[in-house]
Amino acid sequence: MEDLAQSWTRLSLSEREGLGCCLTTEESVKSFSIAANFLTKRALNIEAIVRTFTPLWRARTGFKIQNIGDHKILFSFDDKEDVDRILGSELWSFDKHYDNDRPLQDIKYDRTTFWVQVRSLPMRYMPIEAEEKICNAVGKVIKQSDSQVYDGGNFIRVKVSIDITLPLCQGRLLSLNNDKQLWVMFKYERLPNICYWCGHLTHDDRGCDIWIESEGTLRNDQKEFGSSLRAPPFVVSKKKTIMVSGYFSTRKMNNKARHASQPMEEEPPTQ
Structure with missing residues (x-):
């Protein structure tokens, strides 16, 4: 059926099958979505995903979660600001923001x-x-x-x-x-x-074709990749560099600030 949906241009459409049905924005969903591809071979547990992401995302109006198969999850939000904020932090390997105007099967998780x-x-x-x-x-x-x-x-x-x-x-x-x-x-x-055998993110060491072809005979010292790829945690708020102005520029700025903060003397009343 999916192949038929992609190849309709080669069909001879009848009057009933051709154009004549127009969908408007009033008939579309009013939510904003994120499509996620979980890079694992394990079965997905929807309840566990909710427990994990709820405290991380802190969505103002909550969200809906839907399993669309093949380790893919669709998250729907009422608030676009929640979606923008979540995608901005991007703590996971997800596809980009799903715009709701494409069929789900057309989304590329690459x-x-x-x-x-x-x-x-x-x-x-x-x-x-x-x-x-x-x-x-x-x-x-x-x-x-x-x-x-x-x-x-x-x-x-x-x-x-x-x-x-x-x-x-x-x-x-x-x-x-x-x-x-x-x-x-x-x-x-x-x-x-x-995967430390081939360097891909889409599977782990045990799911790698290189490991499987070797029938488990490869040694750890034969891995092409290693844990050195992982960076230690980094906090942007901790300043590593401070820019210092020139000595006289700083003195001039301090003098201007001091003069601006001094109260003006009141003039004596006139007789």
Whole structure:
């Protein structure tokens, strides 16, 4: 039936089957939805999902949860602000916001977003523009308006949309001024389950074709990927860098502030 729905253009439609039924916005749902693909082979427990996400999301008007099969869940909200806030935090490997104008089977669960920490770079090559250029190998860079979220102190963070059908990038070999070569490492914040045999997020070690083909004979030291991909927890609120104004500029600003705060002397009354 799904194939028929996709190939209707090749059919000779009768009068009853052709155009003649128009659906309006008044006949559509008034909710906002998130479609989620759970990267697990275990059966999904709806009640457990509700218990997990309710305290995390704190949706103002609540939400409805619907199992649409094949480890996919549809969350429906009455408040668009709840959806925008939840998608902004993105603590999971979910597809983008479902716009309700596409059939559910047309949603592609092939991308997710991570904050990637670029490590081992010399300080002179740590401007944001350089980091974004480096992370083009990881995925599509998502630029941020607040420059403070990039700063990790001895590393730079870049937000990247990643194609989960590909293995994770472990790092990148750079050429500095077309002379010296340097390997920089990538670490991924809030990295979920990952297969250390092939680097994919869509299954774990025991579900990997490489492991299955070996009939369990592979050793841990033969894994191509490792826990070094996982970044330690990062808190943006903790300032790693403070900008200090010039000495005389600060003195001038302090003098202006002091004069502005002094009360004006009252003039003596005239006779």
